[in-house]
Amino acid sequence: MAIVVQKYGGSSVADADRIRRVARRVVECYQQGNQVVVVVSARGDTTDELISLAKEITDNPPEREMDMLLSTGEQISIALLAMAIQAMGYPVISLTGPQVGILTDNVHTKARIQDVRSERLMDELNQGKIVIVAGFQGMTPDNDITTLGRGGSDTTAVAVAAAIKADVCEIFTDVDGVYTADPRVVPRARKLAAISYDEMLELASLGALVLQPRSVEFAKQYGVTIHVRSSFNYNEGTIVREVTDMEKTMVVSGVAHDLSVAKISLFDVPDRPGIARTVFSALAKESINVDMIIQSGMRDEMNDISFTVGKDDLNKVVAVMSRVKEETGASGVSYEDNVAKVSIVGAGMITNPGVAAAMFEALADAGINIQMISTSEIKVSCIIDASDTYKAVKALHEKFGLDNSIEEPDCCVAS
Numbered sequence: 001m002a003i004v005v006q007k008y009g010g011s012s013v014a015d016a017d018r019i020r021r022v023a024r025r026v027v028e029c030y031q032q033g034n035q036v037v038v039v040v041s042a043r044g045d046t047t048d049e050l051i052s053l054a055k056e057i058t059d060n061p062p063e064r065e066m067d068m069l070l071s072t073g074e075q076i077s078i079a080l081l082a083m084a085i086q087a088m089g090y091p092v093i094s095l096t097g098p099q100v101g102i103l104t105d106n107v108h109t110k111a112r113i114q115d116v117r118s119e120r121l122m123d124e125l126n127q128g129k130i131v132i133v134a135g136f137q138g139m140t141p142d143n144d145i146t147t148l149g150r151g152g153s154d155t156t157a158v159a160v161a162a163a164i165k166a167d168v169c170e171i172f173t174d175v176d177g178v179y180t181a182d183p184r185v186v187p188r189a190r191k192l193a194a195i196s197y198d199e200m201l202e203l204a205s206l207g208a209l210v211l212q213p214r215s216v217e218f219a220k221q222y223g224v225t226i227h228v229r230s231s232f233n234y235n236e237g238t239i240v241r242e243v244t245d246m247e248k249t250m251v252v253s254g255v256a257h258d259l260s261v262a263k264i265s266l267f268d269v270p271d272r273p274g275i276a277r278t279v280f281s282a283l284a285k286e287s288i289n290v291d292m293i294i295q296s297g298m299r300d301e302m303n304d305i306s307f308t309v310g311k312d313d314l315n316k317v318v319a320v321m322s323r324v325k326e327e328t329g330a331s332g333v334s335y336e337d338n339v340a341k342v343s344i345v346g347a348g349m350i351t352n353p354g355v356a357a358a359m360f361e362a363l364a365d366a367g368i369n370i371q372m373i374s375t376s377e378i379k380v381s382c383i384i385d386a387s388d389t390y391k392a393v394k395a396l397h398e399k400f401g402l403d404n405s406i407e408e409p410d411c412c413v414a415s
């Protein structure tokens with residue numbers, strides 16, 4: 001008997017028909033003799049709607065209360081899915097994150113899972129029940145509800161799979177696998193049969209929404225095999241695992257884009273030791289993740305420092321930067337949220353000089369201006385104007401020979 005963890009994303013449980021469809025798929029897996037744990041997200045756009053609702057009340061909702069609010073979305077889904085399975089005549093129970101023993105730190109809205117105390121879950125499974133778990137939520141040591149950051153149900157699924165030593169963690173979504181670029185943006189993107197944890201982690205961290213980066217980190221750490229597939233068809237999806245023979249010859253294995261970034265520039269800060277520490281330790285204290293950082297060449301003993309953060313953190317960043325501006329004596333700060341990050345990812349890049357140059361050439365040929373650049377051994381990222389994003393992704397996809405000869409016909413079918 002295998003232990004299977006299945007995770008269904010928001011679009012897969014958007015309405016009653018889709019919930020019944022998921023129920024049938026879960027029951028199929030159970031009937032095959034597996035022990036089945038199902039992690040579900042909030043239905044459709046529920047999480048976005050709850051965020052808008054909070055913003056109607058206040059511009060700056062307290063993060064603890066945001067978690068209290070957002071966690072309700074998943075709670076609706078688990079109850080409805082459990083009802084659908086129960087109506088089909090199968091034993092089932094729904095459990096919230098805290099009931100499953102998902103313990104997190106206390107960083108509200110982007111908490112990290114510290115432990116999964118899975119006794120209750122195993123107990124229910126061993127009684128022969130299908131267990132439905134609310135994704136995206138956990139509990140602090142003080143019993144406060146937390147959420148795991150956008151897309152966090154993926155991480156719930158992988159963490160639970162690791163804790164109960166599941167044989168596989170299937171992530172069901174609205175596309176049938178991981179593609180060389182977002183197939184909604186690049187219709188000629190190709191599905192990858194397999195991808196390594198490291199490449200998947202880069203793609204996910206650089207904006208490929210299909211898996212939350214933290215879920216890939218967990219999978220790598222605990223050796224969980226992930227199968228990304230569609231809940232709308234039975235196509236083989238993409239296996240995420242340690243090493244793959246696939247695509248070894250590809251210098252670039254994927255292109256990612258991220259529209260959820262903001263760029264901050266601090267002007268005319270004195271060129272002396274300790275300035276970067278002042279700026280970035282103030283941001284770190286507020287748990288704000290900083291991504292790219294550029295310090296301009298010095299002129300008149302002054303520097304400009306630019307960096308990027310997630311748009312979600314912009315309110316907090318504005319508050320921190322107004323203090324930092326005073327402390328450093330900077331002449332001004334600017335905030336830009338009409339930017340995007342486009343990236344190329346590939347393990348083959350390390351040994352191939354000229355990949356970054358080819359990327360800049362593709363962007364230049366498309367008439368796209370580059371505002372910031374960062375590189376690592378397996379990726380190159382550029383910040384560009386948000387309006388150029390799709391043009392850039394398509395140009396890069398073509399430049400690195402990733403285009404399929406035909407458009408994928410049903411990767412994104414959602415019904």
Ligand code: ADP
Pocket residue numbers: 008009010011012041151172173174175177178179180181182183184203207208209210211254
């Ligand atoms: P879910 O609600 O099921 O968690 P998400 O919207 O979070 O689904 O993630 C699935 C989406 O990820 C797809 O609809 C697709 O547009 C997007 N996506 C971005 N990059 C990729 C990629 N490289 N491969 C597949 N999907 C991608």
Ligand code: ASP
Pocket residue numbers: 009010041042047048073135136149150151152153154
């Ligand atoms: N509902 C949450 C979100 O929209 C978590 C998830 O879907 O994974 O981000």
Ligand code: MG
Pocket residue numbers: 009151154209210211212
């Ligand atoms: Mg998701």
